[in-house]
Amino acid sequence: MTSRPKVLISAYACRPQGGSEPGAGWAWAKAAARDHDVWLLTRRKFAHEIADELAIRPVPGLTVVPLELPSWVLKLRRRPADVYWYYPLWQRLAARTARELHAEHSYDVIHHLTFAVDWMAAGVVRPSSAKVIWGPVGGSTTAPLSMAHWLGPRGVVGELVRRVYTGIRRHLTGRKAARTADLMVAQNNDVAETFRSYAREIVVQPNVAISRFTASGPYEPFGPPGVKTALFVGRLIPWKGVLLAISALARPEAANWVLRIIGDGPDWERAERLALQLGVRDRVEFTGQLPRESVLAAMFRADAVLAPALREAAGWAVTEALASGCPVVCLDRGGPSVIVGPGEGVVVPWQGDPVGGLAKGLASLDGRITPVDRWGPDRLPDLLTKWYAGAHVSH
Numbered sequence: 001m002t003s004r005p006k007v008l009i010s011a012y013a014c015r016p017q018g019g020s021e022p023g024a025g026w027a028w029a030k031a032a033a034r035d036h037d038v039w040l041l042t043r044r045k046f047a048h049e050i051a052d053e054l055a056i057r058p059v060p061g062l063t064v065v066p067l068e069l070p071s072w073v074l075k076l077r078r079r080p081a082d083v084y085w086y087y088p089l090w091q092r093l094a095a096r097t098a099r100e101l102h103a104e105h106s107y108d109v110i111h112h113l114t115f116a117v118d119w120m121a122a123g124v125v126r127p128s129s130a131k132v133i134w135g136p137v138g139g140s141t142t143a144p145l146s147m148a149h150w151l152g153p154r155g156v157v158g159e160l161v162r163r164v165y166t167g168i169r170r171h172l173t174g175r176k177a178a179r180t181a182d183l184m185v186a187q188n189n190d191v192a193e194t195f196r197s198y199a200r201e202i203v204v205q206p207n208v209a210i211s212r213f214t215a216s217g218p219y220e221p222f223g224p225p226g227v228k229t230a231l232f233v234g235r236l237i238p239w240k241g242v243l244l245a246i247s248a249l250a251r252p253e254a255a256n257w258v259l260r261i262i263g264d265g266p267d268w269e270r271a272e273r274l275a276l277q278l279g280v281r282d283r284v285e286f287t288g289q290l291p292r293e294s295v296l297a298a299m300f301r302a303d304a305v306l307a308p309a310l311r312e313a314a315g316w317a318v319t320e321a322l323a324s325g326c327p328v329v330c331l332d333r334g335g336p337s338v339i340v341g342p343g344e345g346v347v348v349p350w351q352g353d354p355v356g357g358l359a360k361g362l363a364s365l366d367g368r369i370t371p372v373d374r375w376g377p378d379r380l381p382d383l384l385t386k387w388y389a390g391a392h393v394s395h
Helices: 020-032 044-056 082-105 145-180 189-195 242-249 268-277 292-301 316-323 354-364 377-388
Strands: 006-011 037-043 062-067 109-114 131-137 183-186 202-204 228-233 257-262 284-288 304-307 328-331 345-348
Touching: 006 020, 006 082, 020 037, 020 044, 020 109, 020 377, 037 044, 037 082, 044 062, 062 082, 131 145, 131 377, 145 189, 145 242, 183 189, 189 202, 228 242, 228 292, 228 316, 242 257, 242 268, 242 354, 257 292, 268 284, 292 316, 304 316, 304 354, 316 328, 328 354, 345 354
Parallel strands: 006 037, 006 109, 037 062, 109 131, 131 183, 183 202, 228 257, 228 304, 257 284, 304 328, 328 345
Antiparallel strands: none
16 A cells, blocks of 8 residues: 655644634645645644644644744744744744654655745755745735835835845845745745746745635625725735725726725725825725624625735735635736636736726626635645655755
């Protein structure tokens, strides 16, 4: 009887009920266990939740290896800065643990899964007798400085600081990881282009893992006949593009649209002020942050999701919209432009007149779409089996 290949996965963030990064960690690790024996390195704080999930829905072949730094280090953690110093320390612990486990089990594949950031340390991405995979990773997408008007002074300063800091880290850490890995998985085309000359092999695949949703009842639109509703879902921060969404609403092409803004953040006041200046405040509703269930319910009733983010790495809200049958209008930057396919919405050029493009995109939509299943977790097992083939690569 042929034994199953052995895989070690490092997922700093991994939660069965989590969204975005933690949800990706769990979905991909579980998918890998279909055809492989998987050892999952993750934070100890997720172990109890994972154990509860496995008690209900067992995953044969999945062994959880909880890792945490000593308790006295945990007491020093302060958010949000902990990701900049605690995370690298955890990655060092993961690297040491991976070496010990590899010596014992002789893995065929070692895979760094989360955090999916191309300028942060990846402890297990080291020369090895196993096949080493890094990603999906994002981070290279930038907010164009030519759109400084939409970012505002604070947003421009933040973008410049981010470019300098992450650029240095990407040069020192990211390039080394790309050269070391046998396969680099990029979240979007921007990342692929940045690392193409450094990676041995590179593919583009978003980390999203969301199956199509079904509504609990009949379709009930938000507004009266003739009035369409667009949703903006995300934090109200400069690069998410909420000002672009409000400005699009003021164009003649979007005269029969209203905008529901779901989220909270420092740009709320600036967004509200812009809506007043443009004369569309009566067509813009600020709901604040809502539970995920309420957001999904809104997607079942909306006519579109407006996603004008300037540097989104992947786009979980965009994927959720498509999975619920809600078309998406986005800019051709980062992950959303990879996720939104033909007939599923409109991808608008960010150069030229992006506001006009967003408004025309809304106007061109012809109702809701068939819920999209292309980015569901069911695609992952075959994908990983393909990537994991050809193990025991000599460095």
